[in-house]
Protein backbone atom coordinates (compact mmCIF):
# COMPACT_ATOMS: atom_id res chain seq x y z
CA UNK A 1 0.00 0.00 0.00
CA UNK A 2 3.06 2.22 0.08
CA UNK A 3 2.37 3.26 -3.50
CA UNK A 4 -1.07 4.47 -2.50
CA UNK A 5 0.11 6.75 0.31
CA UNK A 6 3.04 7.92 -1.82
CA UNK A 7 0.67 8.86 -4.60
CA UNK A 8 -1.98 10.48 -2.42
CA UNK A 9 0.47 12.40 -0.20
CA UNK A 10 2.35 13.91 -3.12
CA UNK A 11 1.49 17.47 -4.12
CA UNK A 12 -0.59 16.19 -7.05
CA UNK A 13 -2.26 13.54 -4.88
CA UNK A 14 -3.31 16.08 -2.25
CA UNK A 15 -4.78 18.25 -4.97
CA UNK A 16 -6.56 15.20 -6.34
CA UNK A 17 -8.17 14.59 -2.95
CA UNK A 18 -9.25 18.25 -2.82
CA UNK A 19 -10.70 17.95 -6.31
CA UNK A 20 -12.62 14.71 -5.77
CA UNK A 21 -14.08 15.79 -2.42
CA UNK A 22 -14.77 19.29 -3.78
CA UNK A 23 -16.69 17.88 -6.76
CA UNK A 24 -18.54 15.67 -4.28
CA UNK A 25 -19.59 18.80 -2.35
CA UNK A 26 -20.63 20.49 -5.58
CA UNK A 27 -22.93 17.56 -6.43
CA UNK A 28 -24.26 17.69 -2.88
CA UNK A 29 -24.89 21.44 -3.15
CA UNK A 30 -26.94 21.01 -6.32
CA UNK A 31 -28.99 18.18 -4.77
CA UNK A 32 -29.47 20.14 -1.54
CA UNK A 33 -30.60 23.21 -3.47
CA UNK A 34 -33.00 21.19 -5.60
CA UNK A 35 -34.59 19.87 -2.41
CA UNK A 36 -34.76 23.29 -0.76
CA UNK A 37 -36.50 24.79 -3.77
CA UNK A 38 -39.63 23.00 -2.49
CA UNK A 39 -39.77 25.89 0.02
CA UNK A 40 -41.15 28.02 -2.83
CA UNK A 41 -44.02 25.53 -3.12
CA UNK A 42 -45.05 26.19 0.45
CA UNK A 43 -44.70 24.57 3.83
CA UNK A 44 -46.47 21.29 3.01
CA UNK A 45 -44.29 20.57 0.01
CA UNK A 46 -41.19 21.33 2.07
CA UNK A 47 -42.26 19.13 4.98
CA UNK A 48 -43.16 16.35 2.55
CA UNK A 49 -39.75 16.61 0.94
CA UNK A 50 -38.03 16.44 4.34
CA UNK A 51 -40.12 13.43 5.29
CA UNK A 52 -39.25 11.75 2.02
CA UNK A 53 -35.55 12.26 2.63
CA UNK A 54 -35.83 10.90 6.17
CA UNK A 55 -37.73 7.85 4.94
CA UNK A 56 -34.54 6.80 3.14
CA UNK A 57 -33.31 5.56 6.53
CA UNK A 58 -29.96 3.76 6.32
CA UNK A 59 -29.22 5.24 2.88
CA UNK A 60 -29.44 8.71 4.38
CA UNK A 61 -27.04 7.71 7.16
CA UNK A 62 -24.57 6.32 4.63
CA UNK A 63 -24.76 9.52 2.57
CA UNK A 64 -24.26 11.64 5.69
CA UNK A 65 -21.25 9.62 6.81
CA UNK A 66 -19.88 9.90 3.26
CA UNK A 67 -20.21 13.68 3.36
CA UNK A 68 -18.58 13.78 6.79
CA UNK A 69 -15.67 11.70 5.48
CA UNK A 70 -15.33 13.98 2.44
CA UNK A 71 -15.39 17.02 4.74
CA UNK A 72 -12.63 15.59 6.95
CA UNK A 73 -10.46 14.82 3.89
CA UNK A 74 -11.15 18.20 2.25
CA UNK A 75 -10.46 20.21 5.40
CA UNK A 76 -7.41 18.24 6.57
CA UNK A 77 -5.84 18.27 3.10
CA UNK A 78 -6.77 21.93 2.54
CA UNK A 79 -5.17 22.91 5.84
CA UNK A 80 -2.00 20.97 4.91
CA UNK A 81 -1.81 22.65 1.50
CA UNK A 82 -2.31 26.06 3.07
CA UNK A 83 0.46 25.46 5.61
CA UNK A 84 2.91 24.05 3.04
CA UNK A 85 2.21 26.83 0.56
CA UNK A 86 2.67 29.45 3.24
CA UNK A 87 6.04 27.93 4.16
CA UNK A 88 7.19 27.75 0.53
CA UNK A 89 7.90 31.51 0.47
CA UNK A 90 9.65 32.46 3.73
CA UNK A 91 10.57 35.97 2.51
CA UNK A 92 7.60 37.78 0.97
CA UNK A 93 7.74 40.35 -1.83
CA UNK A 94 7.58 43.98 -0.80
CA UNK A 95 5.59 44.78 -3.94
CA UNK A 96 2.80 42.41 -4.95
CA UNK A 97 1.15 42.65 -8.28
CA UNK A 98 -1.00 40.27 -10.31
CA UNK A 99 -0.56 39.35 -13.93
CA UNK A 100 -4.21 38.50 -14.44
CA UNK A 101 -4.27 34.82 -13.49
CA UNK A 102 -5.54 35.15 -9.93
CA UNK A 103 -9.21 35.76 -9.23
CA UNK A 104 -11.02 36.66 -6.00
CA UNK A 105 -12.02 33.02 -5.84
CA UNK A 106 -8.56 31.56 -6.27
CA UNK A 107 -6.89 34.07 -3.97
CA UNK A 108 -9.26 33.40 -1.07
CA UNK A 109 -9.81 29.61 -1.15
CA UNK A 110 -8.42 28.84 2.33
CA UNK A 111 -10.26 31.79 3.90
CA UNK A 112 -13.62 31.25 2.20
CA UNK A 113 -13.19 27.56 3.03
CA UNK A 114 -12.66 28.32 6.71
CA UNK A 115 -15.75 30.56 6.79
CA UNK A 116 -17.73 27.76 5.12
CA UNK A 117 -16.58 25.31 7.79
CA UNK A 118 -17.81 27.64 10.53
CA UNK A 119 -21.02 28.17 8.62
CA UNK A 120 -21.60 24.43 8.15
CA UNK A 121 -21.23 23.86 11.92
CA UNK A 122 -23.64 26.75 12.62
CA UNK A 123 -26.07 25.48 9.97
CA UNK A 124 -26.08 21.88 11.25
CA UNK A 125 -26.58 23.09 14.81
CA UNK A 126 -29.57 25.16 13.69
CA UNK A 127 -31.39 22.66 11.56
CA UNK A 128 -29.82 19.20 11.66
CA UNK A 129 -29.35 18.81 15.40
CA UNK A 130 -32.43 20.87 16.30
CA UNK A 131 -35.02 19.25 18.54
CA UNK A 132 -37.74 18.10 16.15
CA UNK A 133 -40.13 16.40 18.57
CA UNK A 134 -43.02 18.87 18.70
CA UNK A 135 -42.46 20.80 15.53
CA UNK A 136 -42.02 20.47 11.78
CA UNK A 137 -38.85 21.24 9.88
CA UNK A 138 -40.65 24.10 8.16
CA UNK A 139 -41.42 25.73 11.52
CA UNK A 140 -37.77 25.45 12.55
CA UNK A 141 -36.65 27.09 9.31
CA UNK A 142 -39.34 29.78 9.42
CA UNK A 143 -38.62 30.76 13.03
CA UNK A 144 -34.87 30.88 12.34
CA UNK A 145 -35.33 33.30 9.45
CA UNK A 146 -37.59 35.54 11.51
CA UNK A 147 -34.33 36.72 13.04
CA UNK A 148 -32.70 39.24 10.69
CA UNK A 149 -29.21 38.28 11.88
CA UNK A 150 -29.84 34.69 10.71
CA UNK A 151 -30.94 35.89 7.29
CA UNK A 152 -27.83 38.06 7.10
CA UNK A 153 -25.46 35.23 8.12
CA UNK A 154 -27.03 32.84 5.61
CA UNK A 155 -26.95 35.28 2.69
CA UNK A 156 -23.33 36.23 3.37
CA UNK A 157 -22.34 32.56 3.74
CA UNK A 158 -23.93 31.75 0.39
CA UNK A 159 -22.06 34.59 -1.34
CA UNK A 160 -18.87 33.16 0.18
CA UNK A 161 -19.82 29.65 -1.00
CA UNK A 162 -20.37 31.07 -4.50
CA UNK A 163 -16.88 32.62 -4.44
CA UNK A 164 -15.32 29.33 -3.24
CA UNK A 165 -17.07 27.34 -5.97
CA UNK A 166 -16.24 29.86 -8.72
CA UNK A 167 -12.60 28.78 -8.48
CA UNK A 168 -13.03 25.31 -7.00
CA UNK A 169 -15.17 23.81 -9.72
CA UNK A 170 -13.00 24.49 -12.78
CA UNK A 171 -9.85 24.05 -10.71
CA UNK A 172 -10.92 20.52 -9.78
CA UNK A 173 -11.09 19.59 -13.46
CA UNK A 174 -7.64 21.06 -14.13
CA UNK A 175 -6.33 19.09 -11.14
CA UNK A 176 -7.61 15.73 -12.34
CA UNK A 177 -6.02 16.53 -15.70
CA UNK A 178 -9.24 17.27 -17.57
CA UNK A 179 -8.07 20.33 -19.44
CA UNK A 180 -9.03 19.94 -23.06
CA UNK A 181 -9.25 22.72 -25.65
CA UNK A 182 -12.73 21.58 -26.67
CA UNK A 183 -14.21 21.32 -23.17
CA UNK A 184 -12.30 23.77 -20.94
CA UNK A 185 -14.37 26.80 -22.03
CA UNK A 186 -17.55 24.91 -21.05
CA UNK A 187 -16.05 23.79 -17.74
CA UNK A 188 -15.16 27.41 -16.96
CA UNK A 189 -18.67 28.46 -17.98
CA UNK A 190 -20.17 25.74 -15.78
CA UNK A 191 -18.03 27.01 -12.89
CA UNK A 192 -19.52 30.51 -13.20
CA UNK A 193 -23.00 29.09 -13.67
CA UNK A 194 -22.69 26.85 -10.60
CA UNK A 195 -21.38 29.75 -8.57
CA UNK A 196 -24.37 31.90 -9.59
CA UNK A 197 -26.81 29.05 -8.95
CA UNK A 198 -25.38 28.50 -5.46
CA UNK A 199 -25.21 32.22 -4.63
CA UNK A 200 -28.62 33.21 -5.98
CA UNK A 201 -30.41 29.91 -5.43
CA UNK A 202 -29.48 29.45 -1.76
CA UNK A 203 -29.12 33.18 -1.10
CA UNK A 204 -32.73 34.01 -2.00
CA UNK A 205 -34.25 31.27 0.16
CA UNK A 206 -33.75 32.90 3.60
CA UNK A 207 -35.02 36.22 2.22
CA UNK A 208 -38.08 34.56 0.70
CA UNK A 209 -38.87 32.66 3.92
CA UNK A 210 -38.38 35.82 6.00
CA UNK A 211 -40.73 37.85 3.81
CA UNK A 212 -43.32 35.09 3.65
CA UNK A 213 -43.67 34.49 7.40
CA UNK B 214 16.94 61.46 -31.25
CA UNK B 215 17.77 59.39 -28.18
CA UNK B 216 15.09 59.70 -25.53
CA UNK B 217 16.34 59.47 -21.96
CA UNK B 218 14.58 59.07 -18.64
CA UNK B 219 15.46 59.34 -14.98
CA UNK B 220 14.42 56.65 -12.53
CA UNK B 221 14.47 55.96 -8.81
CA UNK B 222 15.31 52.33 -8.15
CA UNK B 223 14.82 50.35 -4.98
CA UNK B 224 16.96 47.26 -5.37
CA UNK B 225 17.32 44.30 -3.03
CA UNK B 226 20.83 44.12 -1.62
CA UNK B 227 21.94 41.07 0.33
CA UNK B 228 25.56 40.27 1.10
CA UNK B 229 25.34 36.45 1.22
CA UNK B 230 22.81 33.66 1.44
CA UNK B 231 22.21 33.83 5.17
CA UNK B 232 22.64 37.60 5.56
CA UNK B 233 19.81 40.01 6.17
CA UNK B 234 18.99 41.98 3.07
CA UNK B 235 17.17 45.25 2.44
CA UNK B 236 15.96 47.45 -0.39
CA UNK B 237 18.40 50.23 -1.24
CA UNK B 238 17.62 53.33 -3.26
CA UNK B 239 19.56 54.27 -6.39
CA UNK B 240 19.07 57.05 -8.90
CA UNK B 241 19.55 56.22 -12.55
CA UNK B 242 19.79 59.31 -14.71
CA UNK B 243 19.93 59.77 -18.47
CA UNK B 244 18.83 56.21 -19.16
CA UNK B 245 18.29 55.71 -22.89
CA UNK B 246 14.86 54.20 -23.56
CA UNK B 247 16.58 51.88 -26.05
CA UNK B 248 18.46 50.18 -23.22
CA UNK B 249 17.38 46.87 -21.81
CA UNK B 250 16.61 46.59 -18.10
CA UNK B 251 19.91 44.78 -17.56
CA UNK B 252 21.85 47.49 -19.40
CA UNK B 253 20.22 50.01 -17.11
CA UNK B 254 21.51 48.05 -14.09
CA UNK B 255 24.91 47.88 -15.83
CA UNK B 256 25.07 51.69 -15.86
CA UNK B 257 24.25 51.81 -12.14
CA UNK B 258 26.94 49.19 -11.54
CA UNK B 259 29.53 51.21 -13.50
CA UNK B 260 28.88 54.17 -11.25
CA UNK B 261 28.97 51.98 -8.12
CA UNK B 262 32.31 50.55 -9.27
CA UNK B 263 33.72 54.03 -9.92
CA UNK B 264 32.57 55.03 -6.44
CA UNK B 265 34.42 52.02 -5.02
CA UNK B 266 31.18 50.34 -3.97
CA UNK B 267 29.99 46.78 -4.44
CA UNK B 268 28.11 46.41 -7.75
CA UNK B 269 24.65 44.80 -7.77
CA UNK B 270 24.89 41.06 -8.44
CA UNK B 271 22.41 39.67 -10.97
CA UNK B 272 22.32 36.63 -13.25
CA UNK B 273 22.44 36.93 -17.04
CA UNK B 274 24.07 35.29 -20.00
CA UNK B 275 22.66 35.45 -23.54
CA UNK B 276 20.77 38.74 -23.15
CA UNK B 277 18.59 37.68 -26.04
CA UNK B 278 15.82 35.89 -24.18
CA UNK B 279 16.85 32.30 -24.79
CA UNK B 280 19.14 31.06 -22.04
CA UNK B 281 16.95 31.48 -18.96
CA UNK B 282 19.66 32.93 -16.74
CA UNK B 283 18.24 36.40 -16.13
CA UNK B 284 15.24 37.34 -14.03
CA UNK B 285 14.15 39.58 -11.20
CA UNK B 286 10.81 40.76 -9.88
CA UNK B 287 10.15 44.29 -11.13
CA UNK B 288 7.38 46.14 -9.29
CA UNK B 289 5.91 42.78 -8.26
CA UNK B 290 6.11 41.27 -11.77
CA UNK B 291 8.68 38.57 -12.61
CA UNK B 292 10.66 39.72 -15.70
CA UNK B 293 8.76 43.03 -15.51
CA UNK B 294 5.39 44.15 -16.81
CA UNK B 295 5.64 43.08 -20.47
CA UNK B 296 4.00 39.82 -21.57
CA UNK B 297 6.19 37.04 -22.94
CA UNK B 298 9.55 38.75 -22.28
CA UNK B 299 12.60 37.95 -20.21
CA UNK B 300 14.20 40.68 -18.12
CA UNK B 301 17.05 41.03 -20.64
CA UNK B 302 14.50 41.72 -23.38
CA UNK B 303 12.54 44.24 -21.32
CA UNK B 304 13.33 47.68 -22.69
CA UNK B 305 13.37 50.95 -20.82
CA UNK B 306 10.85 52.47 -23.23
CA UNK B 307 8.20 50.69 -21.15
CA UNK B 308 9.05 52.99 -18.22
CA UNK B 309 8.32 56.68 -17.81
CA UNK B 310 10.48 59.51 -16.60
CA UNK B 311 10.34 59.80 -12.81
CA UNK B 312 9.13 56.20 -12.19
CA UNK B 313 10.08 54.43 -9.00
CA UNK B 314 10.98 50.81 -9.75
CA UNK B 315 11.33 48.13 -7.06
CA UNK B 316 13.57 45.20 -8.00
CA UNK B 317 13.56 42.01 -5.91
CA UNK B 318 15.00 38.53 -6.41
CA UNK B 319 12.82 35.44 -7.06
CA UNK B 320 11.30 34.53 -3.70
CA UNK B 321 10.98 30.86 -2.89
CA UNK B 322 12.20 28.55 -0.15
CA UNK B 323 13.67 26.38 -2.91
CA UNK B 324 15.62 29.32 -4.43
CA UNK B 325 17.94 30.72 -1.73
CA UNK B 326 19.44 34.13 -2.52
CA UNK B 327 23.14 33.86 -3.39
CA UNK B 328 23.75 37.60 -3.45
CA UNK B 329 21.49 40.58 -4.21
CA UNK B 330 19.30 39.57 -7.17
CA UNK B 331 21.05 36.26 -7.94
CA UNK B 332 19.30 33.17 -6.62
CA UNK B 333 20.31 29.51 -6.61
CA UNK B 334 18.02 27.66 -9.03
CA UNK B 335 19.79 24.32 -8.89
CA UNK B 336 16.56 22.87 -7.46
CA UNK B 337 15.25 22.98 -11.03
CA UNK B 338 18.29 21.07 -12.29
CA UNK B 339 17.60 18.44 -9.65
CA UNK B 340 14.04 18.03 -10.95
CA UNK B 341 15.41 17.51 -14.47
CA UNK B 342 18.03 15.05 -13.21
CA UNK B 343 15.32 13.08 -11.42
CA UNK B 344 13.61 12.69 -14.80
CA UNK B 345 16.40 10.38 -15.94
CA UNK B 346 16.94 9.19 -19.47
CA UNK B 347 14.96 8.47 -22.61
CA UNK B 348 15.55 5.49 -24.89
CA UNK B 349 17.07 6.58 -28.20
CA UNK B 350 19.69 4.69 -30.11
CA UNK B 351 23.08 6.29 -30.47
CA UNK B 352 24.93 6.26 -33.76
CA UNK B 353 24.02 7.94 -37.01
CA UNK B 354 20.89 10.07 -37.04
CA UNK B 355 17.94 7.91 -38.11
CA UNK B 356 15.84 8.83 -41.12
CA UNK B 357 13.49 11.60 -39.91
CA UNK B 358 10.27 9.77 -40.75
CA UNK B 359 11.15 6.45 -39.13
CA UNK B 360 8.96 7.33 -36.17
CA UNK B 361 5.86 9.16 -37.41
CA UNK B 362 4.77 12.06 -35.18
CA UNK B 363 1.70 14.10 -36.13
CA UNK B 364 2.47 17.75 -36.76
CA UNK B 365 0.18 19.07 -33.99
CA UNK B 366 1.75 16.69 -31.45
CA UNK B 367 5.21 17.83 -32.48
CA UNK B 368 4.03 21.45 -32.09
CA UNK B 369 2.70 20.80 -28.58
CA UNK B 370 5.94 19.10 -27.60
CA UNK B 371 7.93 22.03 -29.02
CA UNK B 372 5.75 24.54 -27.16
CA UNK B 373 6.51 22.70 -23.91
CA UNK B 374 10.20 22.39 -24.80
CA UNK B 375 10.36 26.18 -25.20
CA UNK B 376 10.73 26.43 -21.41
CA UNK B 377 14.10 28.03 -20.67
CA UNK B 378 14.10 27.10 -16.98
CA UNK B 379 14.20 30.70 -15.76
CA UNK B 380 12.05 30.11 -12.67
CA UNK B 381 9.63 33.01 -13.24
CA UNK B 382 6.75 30.57 -12.79
CA UNK B 383 7.95 29.78 -9.27
CA UNK B 384 8.54 33.47 -8.56
CA UNK B 385 5.08 34.48 -9.76
CA UNK B 386 3.17 31.64 -8.12
CA UNK B 387 1.43 32.70 -4.89
CA UNK B 388 2.44 29.26 -3.57
CA UNK B 389 5.97 29.25 -5.05
CA UNK B 390 5.07 26.06 -6.90
CA UNK B 391 7.25 24.68 -9.71
CA UNK B 392 4.39 22.93 -11.49
CA UNK B 393 4.59 24.92 -14.74
CA UNK B 394 8.29 24.18 -15.13
CA UNK B 395 7.89 20.51 -14.19
CA UNK B 396 4.75 20.25 -16.32
CA UNK B 397 6.62 21.63 -19.32
CA UNK B 398 9.53 19.22 -18.82
CA UNK B 399 7.25 16.20 -18.33
CA UNK B 400 5.06 17.20 -21.28
CA UNK B 401 7.70 17.66 -23.91
CA UNK B 402 8.92 14.10 -23.40
CA UNK B 403 5.55 12.45 -22.63
CA UNK B 404 4.08 13.77 -25.89
CA UNK B 405 6.71 12.13 -28.08
CA UNK B 406 7.13 8.41 -28.82
CA UNK B 407 10.77 8.61 -27.72
CA UNK B 408 9.67 9.69 -24.24
CA UNK B 409 6.87 7.15 -23.78
CA UNK B 410 8.77 4.08 -22.48
CA UNK B 411 9.96 5.88 -19.32
CA UNK B 412 6.96 8.24 -18.99
CA UNK B 413 5.48 6.66 -15.83
CA UNK B 414 8.77 6.37 -13.98
CA UNK B 415 9.69 9.90 -15.00
CA UNK B 416 6.42 11.45 -13.80
CA UNK B 417 6.67 9.76 -10.39
CA UNK B 418 10.35 10.60 -9.92
CA UNK B 419 10.09 14.25 -11.01
CA UNK B 420 7.04 15.02 -8.87
CA UNK B 421 8.54 13.30 -5.85
CA UNK B 422 11.78 15.27 -6.31
CA UNK B 423 9.87 18.53 -6.80
CA UNK B 424 7.88 17.94 -3.59
CA UNK B 425 11.03 17.19 -1.62
CA UNK B 426 12.73 20.44 -2.61
CA UNK B 427 10.32 22.70 -0.75
CA UNK B 428 8.29 24.14 -3.62
CA UNK B 429 4.63 24.85 -2.82
CA UNK B 430 1.59 23.03 -4.18
CA UNK B 431 -0.21 24.25 -7.29
CA UNK B 432 -3.67 25.68 -6.61
CA UNK B 433 -4.37 26.68 -10.21
CA UNK B 434 -3.89 30.40 -9.67
CA UNK B 435 -2.65 30.73 -13.27
CA UNK B 436 -0.17 33.51 -12.46
CA UNK B 437 2.64 31.32 -13.88
CA UNK B 438 1.25 31.09 -17.39
CA UNK B 439 0.58 34.83 -17.37
CA UNK B 440 4.19 35.59 -16.36
CA UNK B 441 6.11 32.89 -18.25
CA UNK B 442 8.40 34.57 -20.81
CA UNK B 443 7.81 31.61 -23.14
CA UNK B 444 4.04 31.67 -22.49
CA UNK B 445 3.97 28.00 -21.50
CA UNK B 446 0.33 27.00 -21.01
CA UNK B 447 -1.14 25.39 -17.88
CA UNK B 448 -2.47 22.61 -20.12
CA UNK B 449 1.03 21.25 -19.47
CA UNK B 450 0.24 21.17 -15.75
CA UNK B 451 -2.96 19.24 -16.52
CA UNK B 452 -0.85 16.81 -18.58
CA UNK B 453 1.58 16.43 -15.67
CA UNK B 454 -1.42 15.66 -13.42
CA UNK B 455 -2.69 13.07 -15.89
CA UNK B 456 0.73 11.47 -16.30
CA UNK B 457 1.27 11.37 -12.54
CA UNK B 458 -2.20 10.01 -11.70
CA UNK B 459 -1.87 7.40 -14.45
CA UNK B 460 1.59 6.39 -13.23
CA UNK B 461 0.63 6.39 -9.54
CA UNK B 462 -2.53 4.32 -9.86
CA UNK B 463 -2.21 2.29 -13.03
CA UNK B 464 1.46 1.65 -13.81
CA UNK B 465 3.32 -1.27 -12.26
CA UNK B 466 5.96 1.05 -10.76
CA UNK B 467 5.76 0.88 -6.95
Ligand code: HEM
Nearest residue numbers: 018019022025026078109110113114117168171172175432
Ligand atom coordinates in the same frame (compact mmCIF):
# COMPACT_ATOMS: atom_id res chain seq x y z
C1 HEM C 1 -16.16 23.05 4.99
C2 HEM C 1 -15.34 23.98 4.79
C3 HEM C 1 -14.42 24.07 3.61
C4 HEM C 1 -13.08 24.33 3.71
C5 HEM C 1 -12.29 24.56 4.97
C6 HEM C 1 -12.57 24.34 2.36
C7 HEM C 1 -11.25 24.61 2.02
C8 HEM C 1 -10.74 24.48 0.77
C9 HEM C 1 -9.37 24.70 0.42
C10 HEM C 1 -8.27 25.17 1.39
C11 HEM C 1 -9.22 24.39 -0.90
C12 HEM C 1 -7.92 24.38 -1.69
C13 HEM C 1 -7.82 25.66 -2.39
C14 HEM C 1 -6.83 25.63 -3.44
O1 HEM C 1 -6.47 24.54 -3.92
O2 HEM C 1 -6.47 26.74 -3.79
C15 HEM C 1 -10.50 24.01 -1.41
C16 HEM C 1 -10.76 23.63 -2.70
C17 HEM C 1 -12.01 23.28 -3.20
N1 HEM C 1 -13.19 23.33 -2.49
FE1 HEM C 1 -13.37 23.67 -0.54
N2 HEM C 1 -13.57 24.06 1.47
C18 HEM C 1 -14.72 23.90 2.21
C19 HEM C 1 -15.98 23.65 1.72
C20 HEM C 1 -16.26 23.41 0.39
C21 HEM C 1 -17.60 23.24 -0.11
C22 HEM C 1 -18.89 23.32 0.72
C23 HEM C 1 -17.48 22.98 -1.43
C24 HEM C 1 -18.61 22.71 -2.35
C25 HEM C 1 -18.91 23.40 -3.32
C26 HEM C 1 -16.06 23.02 -1.78
C27 HEM C 1 -15.53 22.83 -3.02
C28 HEM C 1 -14.20 22.91 -3.34
C29 HEM C 1 -13.63 22.57 -4.62
C30 HEM C 1 -14.38 22.07 -5.85
C31 HEM C 1 -12.25 22.81 -4.51
C32 HEM C 1 -11.21 22.68 -5.62
C33 HEM C 1 -10.28 21.55 -5.57
C34 HEM C 1 -9.14 21.81 -6.52
O3 HEM C 1 -8.71 22.96 -6.67
O4 HEM C 1 -8.69 20.86 -7.11
N3 HEM C 1 -15.35 23.29 -0.63
N4 HEM C 1 -11.41 24.07 -0.37
Ligand code: SF4
Nearest residue numbers: 376377379380382441
Ligand atom coordinates in the same frame (compact mmCIF):
# COMPACT_ATOMS: atom_id res chain seq x y z
S1 SF4 D 1 7.77 27.44 -17.50
FE1 SF4 D 1 8.16 29.55 -18.23
S2 SF4 D 1 8.48 30.72 -16.36
FE2 SF4 D 1 8.71 28.56 -15.79
S3 SF4 D 1 10.88 28.13 -15.97
FE3 SF4 D 1 9.98 27.59 -17.96
S4 SF4 D 1 10.19 29.46 -19.20
FE4 SF4 D 1 10.54 30.10 -17.08
Ligand code: FES
Nearest residue numbers: 274276281283301
Ligand atom coordinates in the same frame (compact mmCIF):
# COMPACT_ATOMS: atom_id res chain seq x y z
S1 FES E 1 20.02 36.63 -20.22
FE1 FES E 1 19.48 34.82 -21.35
S2 FES E 1 17.32 34.87 -21.20
FE2 FES E 1 17.86 36.77 -20.28
